[in-house]
Amino acid sequence: MMTALSDLRTDALREIGNIGLGGAVTALSDLTGVLFTLEAPQIHRTDTATLPELCETPESVVVGTVSRVNGEWPGEGAFLFPWESACVLWQMLIQMQPSELSDIDELYRSVINEVSNIMLGNYLQAISQMTGFTLQMEPPAFAADMAQAVLSSVMVEAMYGQRELLAIETAFKTAEHHFKGYFLYLPETGNLEKLFSVLGI
């Protein structure tokens, strides 16, 4: 059903996830003064749309953004934070947090949007440096809702017009705070060959 990716190519996609998010997480550390560590990126190829860890509790609240990326490796970049982690992030950055979903106002939204902007900008810059690709991002769109609903909306949109979906997922967390964030890059699969040829594999 799916076109198989060779081990080499899967490793290359993992490495891209690593390098890209390494840059992004450094930017977040600069912003917060907290050290973030990366988990090993995971490559998902799917014709539905589930992310095992986040979907363990499909109705729990996640806060997230999605941004369209244009250029030579187009796709969608999405950040997803479980509610408790989003609250940790708000505390770090503006020293306050909403007590429930309806408390999320323009300030809270703009903090998450800004974090996404900075992180995705750094992610794309790292990939640009590696590949020479020109990449532009559009401003992030915000949602706070059931995990499964947010995730599936992101993935279904990325899946539109494609037979299958490729997701490069990288989780980042802190040692001292109870925080875990997820980044997904969902590239248009038609452009994968171009990426691999630039990387010489």
Next chain:
Amino acid sequence: MTRAEVQLAGMGEIVMARGAGVIGCIGLGSCVGTLLFDPRTHAAALAHVMLPEAHEQDAKLLPGKYATTAVPTLLRMLDLSPATASRLRAILIGGGELFQNRSQALRIGERNVETLHRLLCALRIDVVFEHTRGKTGSSFEFEVATGRIKVRAVGAAAIERDLAAALGIQRRAA
């Protein structure tokens, strides 16, 4: 209704129940829970539709994934042809747009709902209950025996409706 008894349709999946049981979907964003009910046989079939139109080949693997393949598959599962489909009643849940202020929105949720309406209208199937095109995600459970539906969203009170009359369910004598 406890969670354990609910037969859930995951993304692109179809579930069915006859006479009894509870069917539903969890975490619908732009996806649409598309339920067809046959009052004569008391059977209900539910597809978790993700996208409006089928991509070639793919639909054979997961017919519930696309509106255009899900509706004919639901008819077949209910042993009906397009000629006899008009006795069915439909329920649509989902098709929301969770991400606001998107600059290049594909409006997948809205297009899912539009496509389903067009397909159901062509088959003369009435949509008796609909909770679609909102700005939030939703989950729902449908009790086949009674026609009761419960729709949940985050941060809002659950909506409960008794659809027995609308679905043509005969009340059993007490």
